Amino acid sequence: SAVISQKPSRDICQRGTSLTIQCQVDSQVTMMFWYRQQPGQSLTLIATANQGSEATYESGFVIDKFPISRPNLTFSTLTVSNMSPEDSSIYLCSVDRVSPRQGDYGYTFGSGTRLTVV
Amino acid sequence: QKEVEQNSGPLSVPEGAIASLNCTYSDRGSQSFFWYRQYSGKSPELIMSIYSNGDKEDGRFTAQLNKASQYVSLLIRDSQPSDSATYLCAVPSGNTPLVFGKGTRLSVIA
Secondary structure, three states: OOOEEEEOOEEEEOOOOOEEEEEEEOOOOOEEEEEEEOOOOOEEEEEEEEOOOOOEEOOOOOOOOOOEEEEEOOEEEEEEOOOOHHHOEEEEEEEEEEOOOOOOEEEEEOOOEEEEEO | OOOEEOOOOOEEEEOOOOEEEEEEEOOOOOOOEEEEEEOOOOOOEEEEEEOOOEEEEEOOEEEEEEOOOOEEEEEEOOOOHHHOEEEEEEEEEOOEEEEEOOOEEEEEEO
């Protein structure tokens, strides 16, 4: 199973600033995924990060707003740029790995970053 | 746009009862299906995956899949107050690793 460390766990930021979220996996993975969960909503995929290539963004998300780095097979960062209150969400990284639960294969999530923009 | 639909709830069941959570999906090509549990303020936790038509049991949890009807469900037997959470159905679709439903909020009443 994969252990994912994500930080910061929460932050309160001023509008117009940027925040970089880090995600560290305890084993090498080909792809890492970044999700957003707005208050009271489900998860929406922002982008897929592959090592050695540019991230692939989903419709509605652009690199200028959410730049992603993937310097190696165990680490990725997501930056939320020029923040506004609408960016207040939980941001989660995810990898596809065997889950701790009886060896079920699936997608495992980091603990999340709760971002509040004021 | 590929979609995953769930009743938002809340679904309230008494302790010890069976909770039944339902999910429909639009992509007929989907081959794998996942149920996640998310406690308030926590990240989603995988509780069950299912790939073949029929039932898959794991302890008090049973996932049921009917690809012809594009329907997947999760049964929780002997529901406990600790099962109170939001249950998310998720389905890979095309190049998207997981498309999530909006989740069903379950409340188990002691």
